[in-house]
Amino acid sequence: MADTAAQLPRAYQAASVEQRIYQTWWDAGYFQPGGDRSRSPFCMVMPPPNVTGELHLGHALTASLQDALARWHRMLGDPTLWVPGKDHAGIATQWVVERMLASEGTDRHAFGRERFEERIWEWVSQYGDTIDEQHRRLGTSCDWSRIRFTLDPGPARAVRTTFVNLFNKGLIYRHERIINWCPRCATALSDLEVDYEEQDGKLYHIRYPLADGSGRNVTVATTRPESMLGDTGVAVHPDDERYRDKVGAMVELPIVGRQIPIVADEAIEMEFGTGALKVTPGHDVVDFEIGERQDLPIITVIGFDGCMTNAAGEKYGGMDRFAARREVTAELETLGLLEKVEDYHHSVGHCQRCNEVVEPLISLQWFLNDSIAGRAYAAVVDGEIKIVPQRFARVYLNWLENIRDWCISRQLWWGHRIPVWYCSDCSDHSASVDDPEVCSSCGSPNISQDNDVLDTWFSSGLWPHSTLGWPDEGSEDFETFYPNSVLETGYDILFFWVARMIMLGMENTGEVPFRAVYLHGMVLDAEGQKMSKTRGKHMDPLDLVEQYGTDALRFALTTGTAPGNNLRLSDDKLESARNFANKIWNASRYVCGALESRDDLAGWHDLDQPEHREDRWIVGRLDAVTVAVNESLSLFELGEAQQMLYDFVWNDFCDWYMKWPRCGRETLAHVLERSLRLLHPFMPFVTEEIWQNLTMRLPAPEGGLSPSIMIAPYPLTENPRIAPDAESEVDVVMQTIRAVRNLRAQLRIPAGQHLAATIESNGMRLVVEEEKAVIGALARIDPLRVAETGEGGMILGVSLVVNPLVVRMPLEGIVDLTAEGQRLGGELDAVINNEQRVQKLLDNPNFVSKARPEVVENERQRLQNAG
Incomplete structure (x- = not known):
């Protein structure tokens, strides 16, 4: 903090201020819960970024919004806890270390599981704190003494406890079903981890000859001809007249020669392709379901490595699946069974992590039954949880209405290993929170743990309560801060994370995990395009911090944006935010300079009704803004709150009030000090630096001043100091000045040239006489005469009507009127x-x-x- 009451430096240098102030906050313990314990606590958890991650603009937006909420509640006196943390990011972290091992000429299998996990822990200890340090650069006031990692002992115990409870209830089960498989990551994926991308492809029309030797065919249409080697049926809609006489007949599978049946199933879309669908139960979700209903066998012709299996035949076994597509197409054409190939635009599933094309495959996996979604659905319908903006509540409910069982197992070595042990003697298996030494059924020591790990979202789904000490008895943090007050995150993980936290939180604790969900949008570039390093559309938050300052970046990211809406970030917006920080700084330098002497400042802290109308006007405007800002913050309209503060500080205070010749020193100090506190949650560094310098110049009020603006009371106004007469009179004065300025601009009159004017006061003579100085100074009028109605006289010039005033300005000799x-x-x-x-x-x-x-x-x- 500043040590002397010396004049503020001429320019605000963010780099020289921010890290010093942040360290002071941390050393003072301000990030830990304090406040009035009789008030309702405020708690948030940080969406845990990947341990592999570096700060991007999405993180910066989340941190800026969460920090503003935390600082607001802390200044309101609420016991405030913001829990930071990181996610072990199973697939992403394992992939990073596997690539590192590959560069060393080895792999995880050569290492073995235990040594491989040790190598990952070494990597995490070396690089895993990167994003924490970057968050500190953004001024995040979370309690770093409570930082959590999803693999910490506490969260790990919560994961095992949850799994065992759900397993014992029969809600977690192991079954062989078709799942999404990423050949590159070599693991199963949940439905939500598959991104569907529209792309140009081909639609292949293939003739399947009827096996009766009649020479007739059934033509099927497919985008994946390589999968036909695993076909076990052809399906048509039971109402399709084209195929009614063929249902029950057999066709000969081209290339393979296997005979397969034609079946009728209502899942078929008669309008798609030829209306006949090749059924490959081992490689398509819809086909799998048709196969189950029609009792068709499963033949797996594409393996977990993305290559064709031996079941595809000697020619194709071991061939890459996309190479096989080309070869199968060529062979069909040679056989005369390829009827035609059409260009086709369709949606193709890709792994969210590595962008590899996902392969639907039959696999033995662990699943979580969708029945736990019911209470999560009711929590939003019944209003226990409020989703902001409200339109996303319908999106959330639609997803839950169509939810499927969640594949929770992953074929990785890094993560929460599934706590199930198999006995080689009695073939039993059981789940346990603690590692057992013997089989729970027969007592045999010949037991082994399941090799798979849990989906990362399973552990982060417990985040609101696992970070607070659940399931341990007597956790003070859990008793005090659960349920959380609000969950702030991006709308793009409404299902990945938010829905799962609600489901698992209610299942484990019987309560909702948070009272509100506040969703923000995506950060886009100036043209409205998604940020992407690969497309060269990328802004590094730390580079922007260096260039513009943290406050400017935060303000640019969060001002004027409504919840749930995407926002565009441009250099112009960042420049504007930096200019605002500089405007605050320069105005504060002026005020601090005017307050060098403490004489006549005793009442700065609690002004009631100041003497002059402009003083009454500005404190009335301050109170109105204070009420509106608090209301907006309570509704999570942070962007609107900041825009109101921007308009008040820049326009009302700096551009108008501070230029009034007789603005009072007490009022200057009062309005600036309160404005700094109003702005602090959004621009923490510049407001702290100014506030320290400003308050050193002011006599301390009764009860003293807080040592930091961060723990100073947030301004509230129970009885707004509204002065309607002052407001209407000042408004007329400002309109008069604007009218003259607009005229000067229209007529291109040089700024330095004074104009003469007569104002017909029409009942406001006292006001105009008292405000002649400000009108003359800001409108560049000299001489300025005040007259009664009709006494302005005839002029060769312009008359401006500013109800109720009339401003008459002779322009002869100044403007060529002709x-x-x-x-x-x-x-x-x-x-x-x-x-x-x-x-x-x-x-x-x-x-x-x-x-x-x-x-x-x-x-x-x-x-x-x-x-």
Whole structure:
């Protein structure tokens, strides 16, 4: 903090301020829960970033919004806990270390599981704190003494306890089903970990000859001809007249020669392709379900490595699946069974982690039954959990209405190993929180643990309660801070994380995990495109911090954006935010300079009704903004709150009030100090630095001042100091100044040239007389005469009506009135001509019916504006 009351430096240097202030906050213990224990506590958990990660703009947005909420509640006096943490990121972390081993000429299998896990822990200890340090650069006021890692002993015990409880209830089961498989990551994926990308492909029409020797065919259409080697049936819709006489007949599978049946199933879309679907139960989810209903066998022709299996035949066994597609297509063409190939735009599933094309495969996996979704559904319907913005509640409910059992096992070595042990003597298996030494059924020591690990989202789904000490009895943090107050995160993980936290939290604790879900949108570039390193559309948050300062980055990310909406970040927006920080700094330098002497400042802290109208106006505006900002924050409208503060500080305080010749020193100090506290949750560093310097110049009020703005009370206004007369009078003065400024700009009168004017006061003579100085100074009027109604006299110039005032300004000798009249006449003619052109266009039926709707609407808008 600042040590002296010396004048603030001329320019705000964020780099020299931020890390010093952050360390001071941390050393003072301000990030740990304090506040009034009689008040309701406020608690959030940080969405745990991957241990492999580096800060990106999504992290920066999340951190900025969460920090603003935490700082607001802390200043309100609420016991505030913001829990930071990191996720072990099973697939991503294992992939990083496996690539490192490959560069050393070895792999995890050569290492063995135990040594491989040790190698990952070494990597995590070396690089895993990177994103924590980056979060500190953003000013995050989370309690780092409580930081959690998903593989820490506490969260790990919570994971095992949850698994065992669900296993014993029969809600977790092991079964052979078709799942999403990533050949590159070599693991199963949940449905949510598959990204479907639209891409151009081919639709292959293949003739399947009827086995009766009639020479007739059934033509099927497929995008994956290589999978036909595993076909065990052809399905048609039972109402399809084209195939009604063929249901029950057999066809000969091309290339393979196997005979397979034609079956009728209502899952078939008659409009797709030929209306006949090749059924490959081992390689398609829909086909698998058809196969179960029709009792068709399963033949697996694509392996877990993405290559064809021996079941595909000698020619294709071991061949890459995409190479096999080309070869099968060529062989079908040679056999005369490839009817045609069409261009086809369709959706293809890719692994979210590595972008490899996902392969549906039959596999023995662990699943969580979808029945636990019921209470999570009711929690939102019944209002126990509020989703902000509300439109995402319907999205959430739609997903739960169509939820499927969750594949929770992953074929990895890094993560929470599934706590199930198999006995080689009695073939029994059981789940246990603690590692058993013998079989629970027969007592045999010949037991082994399941090799798979749990999906990363399983452990992070417990985050709101596992980080607070559950399931241990007597956890003070759990008793105090659960349920969490709010979960703030991006809408893109509403299902991945939010829904699963609600399901698992209610299952484990009987309570909702949080009272509100506040969703933000994605950070896009200036053109509205998604940020991407590969496309060169990327902004590094730490680079932006270096260039613009942390406060500017945070303010640019979060101002003027509504919950759930995507936002565009541009250099212009960052520049504007930095300019705002500089505006606050420069205004504060002026105020601090005006307060060098403490004389006449005793009442700065608690102004009631100041003497002058401009003082009454500005404190009234301050109170109105204070009420509106607190209301917006309570509704999670942080972007709106910041925009109101921006407008108040920049326009009302800096551009108007501070330029009033007789603005009071007490009022200057009062408004600036409160404005800094209002702004602190959003711009923590610049407000702390100024506040320390400002308060050193002010006599301490009764009860003293807080040692830091961070724990100073957030401004609240129970009885707003509204002064309607002062507000209306100051408004007239400002409108008068604006009117004269606009006239000067229109007539291109040099800024330094003073103009004479007479103001007819029309009942406001006292106000105008008292405010002559500010009108003259800000409108560049000299001399300025005040007259009664009708006493302004005839002039060769311009009269401006600013109800109830009339400003008469002689312009002879200053402006060429003849030329100005001609210019205005020319502009009027152009407007009339354009209005006639647009009207003629809109009267033309051909234009209205054939032009694009948006073009027609634009022209209508032009006509309306012209009128």
